[in-house]
Amino acid sequence: MSLHNWSYLQSTQPFIGFQNYVDLASDPRFWNALGNTVIFSAVTVPLQIVIGMLLALKFSRSGFFRRFFQSIYFFPVISAFATMAIVWKFLLSPDIGPFAAWERALGIPTVNILQSTALALPAVIVVGLWKNIGFTMVIIIAALQEVPESLNEAAALDGAGTWGRFRNVTLPAIRQPLLFATILAVIASLQVFDQVYVMTGGGPLFHTETLVTYMYELGFQQYRSGYAAAVAWVLFILIMLVSVVQLRIFRYRDVD
Amino acid sequence: MSTRSVPVYLRQKRTPLRLTLTILGWALICLVALFVVFPFVWMILTSFKTEKDVFALPAQLWPAHWSFAAYSEIWQELPFARLFLNSVIFAGGVTVISVVFDSLAAYALARLDFPGKNIAFYLVIATLMVPYQITLIPLFQELFDFHWLDSYQGLIVPRATSAFGIFLLRQFFVSIPRDLDQAARIDGASEFRIYAQIMMPLAKPALATLAVFQFMNNWNDFLWPLVVTSSTDMRTLPAGLTLFGGQYVVDYAVLMAGATISLLPLALAFFFAQRYFVQGIATTGIK
Numbered sequence: 001m002s003l004h005n006w007s008y009l010q011s012t013q014p015f016i017g018f019q020n021y022v023d024l025a026s027d028p029r030f031w032n033a034l035g036n037t038v039i040f041s042a043v044t045v046p047l048q049i050v051i052g053m054l055l056a057l058k059f060s061r062s063g064f065f066r067r068f069f070q071s072i073y074f075f076p077v078i079s080a081f082a083t084m085a086i087v088w089k090f091l092l093s094p095d096i097g098p099f100a101a102w103e104r105a106l107g108i109p110t111v112n113i114l115q116s117t118a119l120a121l122p123a124v125i126v127v128g129l130w131k132n133i134g135f136t137m138v139i140i141i142a143a144l145q146e147v148p149e150s151l152n153e154a155a156a157l158d159g160a161g162t163w164g165r166f167r168n169v170t171l172p173a174i175r176q177p178l179l180f181a182t183i184l185a186v187i188a189s190l191q192v193f194d195q196v197y198v199m200t201g202g203g204p205l206f207h208t209e210t211l212v213t214y215m216y217e218l219g220f221q222q223y224r225s226g227y228a229a230a231v232a233w234v235l236f237i238l239i240m241l242v243s244v245v246q247l248r249i250f251r252y253r254d255v256d
Numbered sequence: 257m258s259t260r261s262v263p264v265y266l267r268q269k270r271t272p273l274r275l276t277l278t279i280l281g282w283a284l285i286c287l288v289a290l291f292v293v294f295p296f297v298w299m300i301l302t303s304f305k306t307e308k309d310v311f312a313l314p315a316q317l318w319p320a321h322w323s324f325a326a327y328s329e330i331w332q333e334l335p336f337a338r339l340f341l342n343s344v345i346f347a348g349g350v351t352v353i354s355v356v357f358d359s360l361a362a363y364a365l366a367r368l369d370f371p372g373k374n375i376a377f378y379l380v381i382a383t384l385m386v387p388y389q390i391t392l393i394p395l396f397q398e399l400f401d402f403h404w405l406d407s408y409q410g411l412i413v414p415r416a417t418s419a420f421g422i423f424l425l426r427q428f429f430v431s432i433p434r435d436l437d438q439a440a441r442i443d444g445a446s447e448f449r450i451y452a453q454i455m456m457p458l459a460k461p462a463l464a465t466l467a468v469f470q471f472m473n474n475w476n477d478f479l480w481p482l483v484v485t486s487s488t489d490m491r492t493l494p495a496g497l498t499l500f501g502g503q504y505v506v507d508y509a510v511l512m513a514g515a516t517i518s519l520l521p522l523a524l525a526f527f528f529a530q531r532y533f534v535q536g537i538a539t540t541g542i543k
Binding site: 055058069071072073074075076077078079080081082083084085086087088090091095096097098100101104105130135138139141142187191193194197198212215216219220225228229232233235236239240243 | 291479519
């Protein structure tokens, strides 16, 4: 489809070779969307993995409070992101939202975060983390519980400190699931759509437009399906490349 | 899911510094936990506010007057019953159908020998790697050609099998001892009978995990129903609430009541069967 001038509104779908990709290369909105997606991913994934890991290390052992907090941090995962994005939009509303009320109470000038070119993307990132950290946390907790206790004990007897045990025992033991959690986080973040569509609609002035929101607009609002399919292919190749690179990096670590 | 307690070698000496760090760590965890639950609390409390409270300045967390008006108005202001029903049909239908098809496929891949079995299995794994957002455009064209857009079959049929489900169940079936079905086979049971009466009962935990996972993902899915449906009568809850929120409804209490009701089934299920939610995700890591 990406090689055709394909549209539901026409009766013929002429073949145009790689013209869609040529157009894409000179489309500023495409490059902007690609850039936003990469920034979103590059900020989200490391934070999601590191915070998810810290929480997992804290919660992987038994105890009422640990389980209680684990449930709390996991809860956003089961909620519908689009619906919760409506709630977030409300929370961040500059007139009737509670955050604005606190800002006023503290005497800070209120800003319309979702309409701000500087703050809209960070806001979308924070809300994405709010939703997905529990997902990463649960994968790592499950992995941590597979690590034999005896390994840690032996290392402790050999005089390894907390950091040493983490670096030399825990981390190598959970490498595989960690790689998987990272790949899943990357794939999910490259496809960011729900919260952007609901909270900002890609705005202000395309500052939060991502590949999937752009693809959605092209394919289902402008009915330029061939062109939208070309965007989908770019996204697919991007995901494949990143996954292969990650697999490579982790393999090389395996050798040394 | 945690079962281990803190072993002796981890009980370090209580220096003042270490104690402070521990306290700070837990304080931070509590603080962030408040941030995590705040949207849910706000959503629920707002749904009980009167319109005057919603627009009160400065914004109040607690409603000044508890009002259930939003929960009665929602049925008139939105086609809410219809949205709810659509979500039940879509998420429920996909869950039931895909658990049946996935388990059949998984049984074949785990137990039967047939030409092309390995190729079939690799194809399943390959589709695991392709996110559905990428197939959205061609799939839309296909549904358009079938005249299936804006219909239940259009929503459900493309989701009738899932690579994740087949993979998950195959791994589980492989772990069941072969002796069990060999014995049944010697007794003259058909393959279908072995599948239905031996494998399925043993696979209950895996089936429950898959069912919960599928139900949650489809109940919460936004982009797929948004693309496939176009009339208000066919929207599911997330898509319907979002579009109404953007267009007609200015009554935030009603919108929050809708969000609360749509969260309720999963929240209840989570409360009673948390481990199935967690397992579905945890198993994706341990492959």
